[in-house]
Amino acid sequence: MATTRMVITGLLEKRSLTALELSRLAGVKEKEVYQHLSHIEKSAKAKGNRLKINPYACLSCGFRFKDRKRYHPPSRCPVCKEERISNAVFEIV
Numbered sequence: 427m428a429t430t431r432m433v434i435t436g437l438l439e440k441r442s443l444t445a446l447e448l449s450r451l452a453g454v455k456e457k458e459v460y461q462h463l464s465h466i467e468k469s470a471k472a473k474g475n476r477l478k479i480n481p482y483a484c485l486s487c488g489f490r491f492k493d494r495k496r497y498h499p500p501s502r503c504p505v506c507k508e509e510r511i512s513n514a515v516f517e518i519v
């Protein structure tokens with residue numbers, strides 16, 4: 427039986443997806459997806475691939491969370507304090 431991590435990896439190798447889409451497709455909680463992503467990033471690297479992240483962005487000022495080391499969404503924008511943040515999109519390339 428394929429593990430959740432394998433399922434998520436398989437999905438990300440085919441197309442780019444948000445954590446919410448991954449949680450629906452893999453049948454796990456969104457919170458769990460973020461936990462798996464750090465391991466998935468390491469295994470991708472070991473295979474010579476990379477977890478590409480199209481970063482979270484502030485919907486008000488457009489600030490992009492490019493240097494974010496964590497996978498879950500930021501609570502607010504550090505520039506304008508706006509709380510509406512667009513989703514990051516993950517993909518294995």
Ligand SMILES: [Zn+2]
Nearest residue numbers: 484487503506
């Ligand atoms: Zn902002």
